[in-house]
Amino acid sequence: RPLATKDDVEKNIQKYKEGKFGTLPDPDKLDHFRKSNDDKKQATSLQASTEDLPPLGTHALPHPIWTERELHSVEITHKPPEGFVDKAAYYTVQIMRTVFDVISGFKWGQTNEQKWLKRIIFLETVAGVPGMVAAMTRHLHSLRRMQRDYGWIHTLLEEAENERMHLMTALQLRQPGFMFRTGVIVAQGTFVTLFSFSYLISPRFCHRFVGYLEEEAVKTYTKCLKDIEDGNMQHWKTHPSPEFATRYWKLAPDATMKDVILAIRADEAHHRLVNHTLASMKETDYNPYKPGQ
Amino acid sequence: RPLATKDDVEKNIQKYKEGKFGTLPDPDKLDHFRKSNDDKKQATSLQASTEDLPPLGTHALPHPIWTERELHSVEITHKPPEGFVDKAAYYTVQIMRTVFDVISGFKWGQTNEQKWLKRIIFLETVAGVPGMVAAMTRHLHSLRRMQRDYGWIHTLLEEAENERMHLMTALQLRQPGFMFRTGVIVAQGTFVTLFSFSYLISPRFCHRFVGYLEEEAVKTYTKCLKDIEDGNMQHWKTHPSPEFATRYWKLAPDATMKDVILAIRADEAHHRLVNHTLASMKETDYNPYKPGQ
Ligand SMILES: [Fe+2]
Ligand SMILES: [Fe+2]
Ligand SMILES: [Fe+2]
Ligand SMILES: [Fe+2]
Secondary structure, three states, rough: OOOOOOOHHHHHHHHHOOOOOOOOOOOOHHOOOOOOOOHHHHHHHHOOOOOOOOOOOOOOOOOOOOOOOOHHHHOOOOOOOOHHHHHHHHHHHHHHHHHHHHHHOOOOOOOHHHHHHHHHHHHHHHHHHHHHHHHHHHHHHHHHHHOOOOOOOHHHHHHHHHHHHHHHHHHOOOOOOHHHHHHHHHHHHHHHHHHHHHHHHOOHHHHHHHHHHHHHHHHHHHHHHHHHHOOOHHHOOOOOOOHHHHHHHHOOOEEHHHHHHHHEEEEEEEHHHHHHHHHHOOOOOOOOOOOOO | OOOOOHHHHHHHHHHHHHOOOOOOOOOHOOOOOOOOEEEHHHHHHHOOOOOOOOOOOOOOOOOOOOOOHHHHHHHOOOOOOHHHHHHHHHHHHHHHHHHHHHHHHOOOOOOOOOHHHHHHHHHHHHHOOHHHHHHHHHHHHHHHHHOOOOOHHHHHHHHHHHHHHHHHHOOOOOOOOOOHHHHHHHHHHHHHHHHHHHHHHOOHHHHHHHHHHHHHHHHHHHHHHHHHOOOOOOOHHHHHHHHHHHHHOOOOOOOEHHHHHHHHHHHHHHHHHHHHHOOOOOOOOOOOOOOOO
């Protein structure tokens, strides 16, 4: 093993700075579980080709890749709340959505690209929070209670990263201004605090809450697709997909923003089902979702 | 896509409860990045065979698998601190180690299996914290600043999970009592709070701190191996490795606790290099470590 002396650390950094991130590893061949094999390891560290940083999403966790049929069969659905916890979660989401629609001005006037991007960017900065908070809480529970996790953590992390990728995608089309950034900071501070405490008190409430949030997300992206079909966003039928999004969702080389929104909507429908399922399970039930599912 | 109605959620849970976690997916074939292929997806959800929960570590993140040569070439190393931040990190670790050695009574008398397991379990409940806190902080930074993460998060998560697997391994040999559990709760509360604040103030301090902590971890496990070689722990030369540990580190079928400790020490040496490297980089430098490296 390399010695962790000053020289070695610097050599290590230098080696990677010079190297060779331009070649994207083929995800299907990603050597996630390496065989014990010195030669192979040597080979890996010598691969190299350009000086650029690796593109966004290069080291992404596994996530579902949707088929055409899946992309187009997403529906707006609703799971009726049962009992007090479910109802609390449902009405919390309804109140949040109404307040947000009023404050953001989305309720009034025509939609347009600026409004859509503002809305998507803001919502996705919030959407990335629950998965990470839940994963961290279950990780700390497992360490502290000295018990296994029952396989939930990876799914929660995959959700958090997937939401962050939605954000990164929308940011390719618009960079927000100062007021907007302030709003995001305030929203994150509030939401991280409230969601963290809630997760300590009732994970069921939290997953149900995310389930209902994702019901709304599917509605939102369905509305966006309607605007793309025959509203003010028809130029997204031809606007090319950002390069990183095409790679992340494995879209066709000529994919458009419409294809991207279809993929994002399928992701949200997936989170909807996952979170409604987790909310209906005991904390010590085994997570039914395998990596990338 | 399945509808998220009550019935569907319950069917979903039922399906997985009946099924078939007994068959461990072969990690080399793990379908991390699925091709768009309906038939394949269908096939996956029908696979099944026993009623048991999947064993620990089934959905583990990628992590390095060490060769014999790597396992035996781990050395105790020290990266001299440079500047105030490094020195603060170094002396914090030294003070913590001294206090812990005194309080835990590890300084006095003969070592034995009980003392070793207590020490390992306690330290690993703490060791799993930094990676997760750092990952969550960078994730929230990325969402809030609306900037990419530069590929650090996956490495931090892999470290956190790897430490948690060290803990799960030691727990196969000993279940701690009430007083010990109380100590773990107090330690986690304190450490999570202090480390989270420190990471907001100085990520460099935190990674350097972990680097020095791992220098100590390598010392500790090297001492344990010495005890296995010619001290009070020689029975670990033949004590079989817990089944889950054998699978997690891809050890030989007849692996012993000695092989497990060798693998854990190699992991610690890896975290040592990774954290000293990250501490020497800017927050916006690209993380040189690929998944599972
Ligand atoms: Fe999203
Ligand atoms: Fe979502
Ligand atoms: Fe460890
Ligand atoms: Fe460690």
